[in-house]
Each structure stands twice: as structure tokens, then as C-alpha cells.
Amino acid sequence: MDVNASAEDRQEPQDDALRLCREAFLDRIKAACSFPAGAEAVREGDKIRLMGTFRDDKGKTVTDTLDGPDTEPELLGHVLASRMLSKESDAPREGKVWLVGAGPGDEGLLTLKGAEVLSRADTVVYDALVGDGILALIPQKAERIFAGKRAGHHYLRQEDTNRVLVEKAAEGKNVVRLKGGDPFLFGRGGEELELLSLFGIPYEVVPGITSAFAVPAYNGIPVTHRDFCSSVHIITGHRRADHTYDIDFDALRRTKGTLVFLMGVASLPDICDGLLKAGMDPDTPAAVLERGTTARQHRICGTLATLAGMCAQTTVMTPAIIVVGKVVSLADRFAWAEARPLAGLRVVVTRHRDRDSSLASMLREKGAEVIENPAIETRLLNEDALCEAADELALGVYSKLVFTSPICVRKFLPILFRDHDIRSLASVRIVSVGDLTAKELSLFGLRADWICSEEDGDGISRGNGRTLILRERTASTAEMKEGCDAIEVYETVNVSEGTPDIASQLRAGEIDLAVFTSVSTVKAFAACCHGEDLSRVRAVCIGEQTAKAARETGMNVRMSEKATLASLEKELEKAAGEHR
């Protein structure tokens, strides 16, 4: 093959598909490098065999062949070019696609395997039904592609989504296709695999927890129960293009099982009507379950005869499922989700990028939906001074060591342990400002001799001997007491990349509370709000300084009595009570 020939030079029978795939191949090569390249395509039934070649920068001629469907000629050209270029790179890698079920919303319902593959993703293609908490787990460096349908958002058509998966994997990427619930249950997961298999791209399916079971469970409805039924059926309420349903209502009645309808809100009156006409008991319990497993979960319970009328009186929030069957009557007895102390609250926790938040876990445990906002990064300062201080501590220069934040602990102790060990602190009294700092110390095997609040400045320097205070750069600039040295251990900078869109969630009324543990978290949150009116934000703060900073931004502030997690928890429960 003449490697310098372009597709246009050839005299081949008119076949648009052959021309398109050759051109796509050459375009992709040209866009990536200046290798002279050529392509040949032949038709074999409804398949095209594309042979590509180029001469690389070492003068070596590289050739490869790929078969693909004649319906996707451009994709075929791109895939072959990407594959060959990726083999040329320093670290050639075969891409792969994981079709992952993200569950119905609550991020705790993502499977371990799903979380594992997500943590290694280079590209994530996600749907509108994927919960915000799960989106927050996408690695910072990963490319995010929204493939759902959401008013006002650009979105991909199904065919384009299918193509994107093939293209990205051909580039050697780990691609995670995140879909709400289970990817194969009314999720078009099967369609997405079709093209991948045609192009020979490796893939795996990671099943997810489907809304059909999880949403009833979060409403206290077991989908089967020996006393009531012996089967459960999942049906789509979606109408066909000709507006008819593909539902055999007679057959459904005969099953005597629990019926779960997905995508059925718009069809609710028709569904109830169809079941009644088929002879189902009008008193059969039935419910619409809205936005299940999230803080906004809500149910409307009635009977087959009354449910449609009840829903016509209000706006049903989507997504929602419809459940019909005697098991629905158990909801009020077994409903556990709304009984949790912080149920119904969507809380933003602004936190440091490099840390998991124990505060977020506590909030989730109590039933809140947490939006983590990793909008702060810390940078180590004064490393030399800290090394020197470590030596002085080991020499017994200081009798007291004050950690003013958990980050001070995390930044300083590894420096201390470079040249010394834990015995260098044997005769030093350790002071922790706040509970969270003490908790961090415990991770290093250290117990604070004294836990004080940030206002307790006087107490800190009380006693004999010298005191070393480790603090953040922006922290109080109050004058140092006699016998006290202070080192600025780190500074805090705001970052916006990879953070949730706080401003638009605030506008949409989707944020019930914001929790702040330091002045820097207040500042980072305010920066994320891009000038939105912050008087709508209800804030719960630890510590007077934090509360003061929040008040200055105009937020509606309440402060925990003490600088402890327990005290914060109490304050949050009060706020939750008021919210409800």
C-alpha cells in the first residue's frame, strides 16, 4: 500500500461508507501527528474491513486492520486510528468499558465493585438519575460526560452515547458508563453493549441496586411477603410511539403478585384504570413513591381506586415508581428512613479535597443526604521551621504543643516522624483545639491532654515552660503571649474544579443546610456560590470564629454550643426539627 496516498487519490467504486471510514482514519491520524498515512477499505457483506497504515517517527511502517459494521464507517476509522496511535504511545493500554449500575440515588447503594471501577475511571459517562453523592466519587482527573436528558442541559442522543463509549475505549481509556439503578433494567444497557461488541471492545457489567426494589424498601415496603403475595413483577409504564401500552393487565391481575411500575407517572390514571378493568380489587393498596432513597423521598398512599385522583391534586415529583399490592399497607408500620433524626435534610459539607469527611459520615448515619463539596486545598508552609521545631520538641525545648486544627496534625506529625519518633513527645503536654483535632491525633496514637475551644487562648499558654502553637496562615493574628511560639503550618486555597454546582442547587432550593467547621470552609462555600444571595443559606457552625465568618456573608447562622461533633449533632437535629 502506498503510505502517502490519500483517499481522494484512489479510483474505487462509489461506496460512501468505504470513503467515509478511510477519511475518518486519515483525519484522526492527521490531527494527532504528522505521520504519512494511508488507508484501504473493503466491504464484506454488511461489514467493512479497514486497513490502516502509517510510517512512524522512527521510519517504521505500522499496519493494522479492523472490521466494523458498515452503519458506522466514521467510527470505524476513528477506532482504528486511535488504537494504532495508542499502541505507538509510551504506555500503550487497552481501553475497556464498565457498564455500572449506580443505584437509585443514595450513594451508599453503589456497589463495592462499582465504587472500585469508578475510582480508576479516566472517562465517566453518566445519566440524569445518577445521585449527586455518586457523582462526587468521580476522580478529579476524570473526564465527565453527561448523557442524560435534563431540561436546559446539552445531552447526547442514545446513538451518540453508544459511539462515545467505543471512541473513548479505543483511545485506551478506562470508561465507566454510570446508569441509575441497574443498567439492564429499563436502562438500555443492552443497546450500549451492542456497538462495543461489534468493535471488539472489552467490557464488563456491574449490576446495580434497582429502584424497583430499593425505593419500596426505603419506604418500608417489602416487595414480597409470605402473608400477602408470592411474586413481584416489574413493568414499564412507558407508552409506545403510537401511545398504546404493551401491558397485559389481565395477566398482571392473575399473578396476585406485587406490581412495580417504572416510568409510569404520566400513565398513572391509565395503569389504575387498566388494572381495575381487568378485575383487580379497587381496594388494593397502591402508592406512588417519589425520589426514593434521597432526602426528598415522599410517598402518596391510596388504593387502586383512589391513587390517581390523589396524585391529580398535587405535583408528583419525579423520578417516581408506582407500587400496587397488599404489601403497600405495611409502609406506615415499617417506614424507617423518615424516622432517622436527620431524614429529609440535604446538607452541604464543604471540606478539604484530600480528606474523607468524618462529619459527612456522621450526617449520613443520622439519615441526612450529604453533598460533599471538596472546595479547599491546603498547602504546606514553613517546612524548614517545622523541621526545626520537631528537633526542638525532641530536645525538650517545649513543654506544651498546641494543634489548632486536624490539618495541623496531619501536616506536622509526618514531619516530626521523619527524624524522630513518638517518644520525642513523651514529656510534652498536647493541647487540641476542638474534638475533630483530638480525633485526628488519635489516628497517630496520641491522646490530647486537653481539648479546648478556639477562644480558649488564655488557657493555652497557662502554666510553666514554652508553648508551641501550630496553626493555619489565616488563623487569628492575635499577639503571641510570652513563652509562646507559633508556626503557620499551612494555608488554605479555594478550588472549584470537580466540585458540585452549589450555586444552582441553592437557587433550586435543593440545599437545606450548610455545615461549617472552620472559617476556611465558610469562605470556600461562599466562593462556590458565585454571588448568590446567601441569606437563604441556613448554616450550622462549629466555633465562634466560624459562626462570625458565616454571619458576615449574610447566612442565617446557628452555632453548636461546644466545639464538638456531639454538640454539632445536637444542633443539627434541632435544625432538622425546624426544617420539617
Ligand code: SAH
Ligand atoms: N435502571 C433503572 C430504571 C431506569 S428507568 C433502575 O434499575 O432503577 C427510570 C425509572 O426508574 C424512573 O422513571 C422511575 O420510575 C424509576 N426510578 C429511578 N430512580 C428512582 C428513584 N430514586 N425514586 C423513584 N423512582 C426511581
